Amino acid sequence: MSKRNTEKRIKAVEMHKQGFSRRHIAETLGVSPDSVKTWIAMYKNGQEDLLEENTKVRLYSQELKLKAVSAHLHDGRTLHDVTASFAISDPSVLKRWCREYRAAGIVSSSVRGRPRKHLDNPEEIIKELEMQVAVLKKALELQRRG
Template identity: 30%
Template structure:
């Protein structure tokens, strides 16, 4: 099963500047760099917000105050700006993070600060190979929303980050826990099993997109009512 290789800061910068300074379209750059358009949009937002430093992928849980989260959600619901613009304005890591906040807000849940320090982060836990595969599939399908995966599966941010990086470099074999074991313990996935793994990832991505589209339709209706 083919994998998209992780991109260096230099490659990300080249892609961003090709769009901002040379006017190349996102669809062209998506094919050229073999990344999703949503990934390119995320790089551009981070570059415009933090410069080249924003293209260095963080290994830590990004902290957001409850005030920032509420301001971003209300700004979007006002109908004046789109998801990409809001993410850039408030320094939000991805659209999926903002959509999650909006979903919580519109369902009546209290918006709380994401974190008050690294000491508050979840501790890692022991997981099976099958769990790690499922967690990685979920994370990639949700635009690498490490925080959402951490909260959904009860693992640490660092675990999710590490598994995704290993999967991108080595495929499913990178998710094998070899501590205290020999190479013979490495599971041998068949071509059919690898294909099923890819299908599950695509199915998860489709579920995410369908949920996002449904939420955005609901939010458009809310914005129209607010503007009357």
């Protein structure tokens, strides 16, 4: 989250405490009313840390994702309520999990990066290693040139 966004979140909570409407806060800060609603819910649930600047990507356990999806889809709780009570950074994250759950019956894991290849036979392993050697040779050659 950028410093500017953090400042907007804090300002939104301050304006809410002063009695301004969510719509007025959203228009003043140039953000969506849904964002303001989420930020206020986070604050009310004691999740001030979500209002602070955080450059780390949040990773959520599979268990938390399924509980949050279930709370929204099966228990009928709102996106904003579930987002705030489960300390999810944004309702769009929960929306994505719900979409995945509806489509496949599961929610993707938080494991990042490209999945490892599972090479079964020795010929595939040799071919993969030869390709890696060729790439490294080419990189070394380019490095020596310039």
